[in-house]
Amino acid sequence: MISMRKVINLKISHKLGSQLQFFKEKFYSKALDFFFPQPCVYCDAKRISGGPYLCGMCQDAIQFISSSYCYLCGIPANLSYEDSKEKFLCGSCRTKPPVFEKARSLGIHQGVLRKLIHELKYGMRPGVMKEIQPLLEIYFSNRKLKDFYVTPIPLHLKKLEQREFDQAYLIGQKVAEILDLAFLPEVLERTVETQPQASLNKPNRLKNVRGAFRSLNEEKVQSRNILLVDDVFTTGATLNEGARILKQAKANRVYAFSLARAN
Template sequence: MRCQPQYDGPVYIWLKNKQICLLCSEPADEATPICTDCETELPWLGDQCQTCALPLPAAGLTCGQCLHEPPPFQRVVAPWLYDFPLDSLITRFKHNAKWPYGRLLGELLAQFLQHRYDEGLARPDALVPVPLAVKRLRQRGFNQAVMLARWLGDSLDIASDEHLLKRVQDTSAQQELKAEARKKNLRHAFALVPGAQVVGRHLVLVDDVLTTGATAQALARLLMEAGAARVDVYCLARTPKPG
C-alpha cells in the first residue's frame, strides 16, 4: 500500500469547522470542503430508472432493460451523472491517488444516503465494496471501493464488510468492453470468501461508477444465490446509456 500521495494544498482535517472548497479554493460554507455554488453545479442525477438509476426523460419509470431482464439487485442509488466535473474528480481519486477528492465525494454521498433513509430507503446490514483484482490492487496501491465503503460506514454507522467477496480471476479492464462482452468477461470472476455470512442479510455493493451494471449484476447474483435477503448498489455516479 502506498503512502498518502503528495498534495500541495492544505491538509483537510474533517473535524474542522472551516474548510476551503476543493473545486474553486473559495471558503466552504459547511464543514465539508465544497462551497454551495460548486455543490449545486455538480451533475445531479434527475429522473431515472427506479431499479438501475439509468437517466430517463421522466420520473417513476423503469427502463426497458430492467423490465425485459430484471437484475438480481433491487435498487441502485447514485446521486450524480458521470459528467464534468464529477468524472474528473473520480478519475483523480481513482487513478491519481488524490484521496481528498474521494473523501469529499464519499461525505456528500453519505449525506445523500442519510436523506434517502429519512425518506424511507431501507438501511442495509452491511456495505460490501466491489473487490479488485490482486494485480490491479498492487498497481494502484488501494481499492477505491474499499475506501468509499469505509467512509460511508463511518458516517452512516453501518458495518463495512471487506472480506465477504473476492476476485478469483483477473479479467480485462471493463472500460474497454461493450455490454455483452462485459458480462462474459465477468463470468466466474468472483467468489465468496470461505465462511462468509450472507444468508438473510440485506447487503449493499459499493463502487465508484455504474456503467452497464455487469459487475454489480454478477456480484448481486452471487450474493442472492448464497441466500442474501436483498442486494442494493451504492455508487457515486451513473453513466447514461450510450447514444
C-alpha cells in the same frame, strides 16, 4: 490476503508528488490553502473557498440524481417521461431484470463528479475522499437504510498493489459510517483480473466480469441484506455479477450503490 488488503488501504501513498502535496493530502487545512492557494482540479481557478480539491463553484455544480429514474436499476428517465407518479421501468430491466433488487447512484458520471473519481482512481489521490464524503452525507441524509451490511466491489489484488488503495473500499467504508451500518468487506474476492469495463462494449462487458468474483466467508452473507458499493455504474454488469455471487452465497436482498452513473 484479506489482512494485506486492509493494510494497503490504511497505507498512505508515498507517490503523492511534492512535499507540499503530500502534506496537503495528509493534513489538509484551510489555513494552508490561504497561504498557498492551489488550483481547483476541475476548472483550474485558484481556490479561496471550497474543499481540498475543488473550488466552491465546482462543488456546487455537482448534481444529485433525484427525479424520475428506473425503480430497479436507477437510470434516470428520459425527460419526456411526464407521469412522475407512475413507476418507471427501463427497457433493459424489462427485458433482463437485474439480480440486485435495486441500484441507485449519487450523480451522473460527468463533469466535476467524473473528474473527482478520475483523480481518486487514476490520480491515486485517496485525499479526494474528503470532497466525496460531504456529498455522501447530503445524499444519504434523507435515504436511511436499516438491516443492511455494506460490501465494496473488490479490486483484483494485483491492481490493488499497483494503486495501493481501493476506491470502492474507501467509498463503501464511508457509506457504512454515514448510514451507521456494519462494513463487511471480506465476502467477495476478485479472482480474475478483468479489463477495464470502460474500454469494452456492452456484450463484452458482461462476458468480461462473468465469473470474475468468488464468495468468501459465506456464513457472513447468509440471510443478510447487502448494500454492494462501487465507484461507477457503467452497464451494471460488475454490480450485477457481484450480486449474483452474493445471492449464490444465500444473501437475502442485494442493493447496489455507486457514486456515479455513466450516461
